[in-house]
Amino acid sequence: MFARGGRLTSALTTRLLASQACAFFATGPRQNDGTFYEFRTYYLKSSKMNEFLENFKKNVHLRTAHSELVGYWSVEFGGRMNTVFHIWKYDNFAHRTAVRKALAQDKEWQEQFLLPSLPLIDKQESEITYLVPWCKLGKPPKEGVYELATFQMKPGGPALWGDAFKRTINAHVNLGYAKLIGVFHTEYGALNRVHVLWWNENADSRAAGRHQSHEDPRVVAAVRESVNYLETQQNMLLIPTSFSPLK
Template sequence: MLRKLVSSNFLKQSGCWRQGLPVAGICTEATDSKVYELRTYSLVPQKVGEFIKLSNEKFHLRTQHSILLGYWTAELGGLNQVVHLWEYGSLSERAGVRAKLGGDPEWQAEYFQKILPWLQHQDNITLSRMANVSELDMTKPLGGYELWQLDMTCLPGQWSPLVMQAVNALENSERQVCGVYKSELGDMNSIVVIWRHNNIDQVAQLKLDLFNSKEGVELWSHVKSSKSKFLAPTQFSNWK
């Protein structure tokens, strides 16, 4: 059975936002006050192997401070890159975590100071969650992950229901949606969608289905620019 997504606007309009009441069997709390940070590091090509090896050995020093959802290497759509997604209760919690990391001598000496010369560029954006999705089924075969970032031409009030409808129409037994987010700090007025594919050879079908669905065509009519990346999870990623 396909999982359903519910926008916060829908929940508020339906009256179940505060009451937690079921609506057509799909109503759950779809948004929260949590902050999600998407970070992208571009690495010195000759140092990618050393970076991954050290991360496999030492990244527990980082995850003891805050929640890591996914950590991937970019296979297509970005070369010599790693992409990671973090969850925080608030911006102030994130600030506290960053301060603790700066004062953590083990993290600094055994990991952070070592990787600094291997970084060519770092980028990040903060996100808020648009929809509640059920837990990923990690027992299904893994083909890989795909990240979309869509920059929109209209305001969120217009495109929010469109992306929810499109994602619901696209999810099937071959692919699961991991999260639907809107950008807050950094890139503005953007949508970020993360998918988990069962089969790498079915990745292209997702775009075909998007452009062949009425929901996808309507959403795409409001897209200014777009990019996607095909990602492989690291051994320490929570999303496998």
């Protein structure tokens, strides 16, 4: 009886340890607190971009009274035309739930922005992301343009490809080819996806830095290692709006 129970206990322990290992392998480490960032993308109807942005500009104070806006951009290159992209910060999921509930009850927000703006939106998408543990949200030295580079990595999570990816990012940062704002790992959305937000003074300085980095053997070596885990990548040039905290 004891031996049988011992074998059962041992089997359960083995399965528990295996499940913990798989969970770590699938997700990898992340920031210790519950703070996360929601990436929202709105695809607007043709010729409706200016109307939408003007309406949000007039009413942005109503929205930021409920939660923190990190940045708000229009997509210049690399994505569908008439697209806006914005990032919101939340303390945890309970915080986001409370904010969404409060917005639903905020008559000013509903009447002045939401209801007039809904007919202008063709489609919208949302992702929940965490900053990777080795990255803090940066600030630009002055106004400029932003590049959002999105990498779809092979299944396995940061436990598989995180170190190689980190070395690639640090190679660009340490050599001064661009200013890093943040590296985000998707929690809800397409898994094994990493978003890297860069700042540049302008599109031409970004192009010059990119060309130089491609000829730098230190960057090339780091990229060659990381690309073994890469499936696809895409980038967008983002122009901050006048009301964006990140300029």
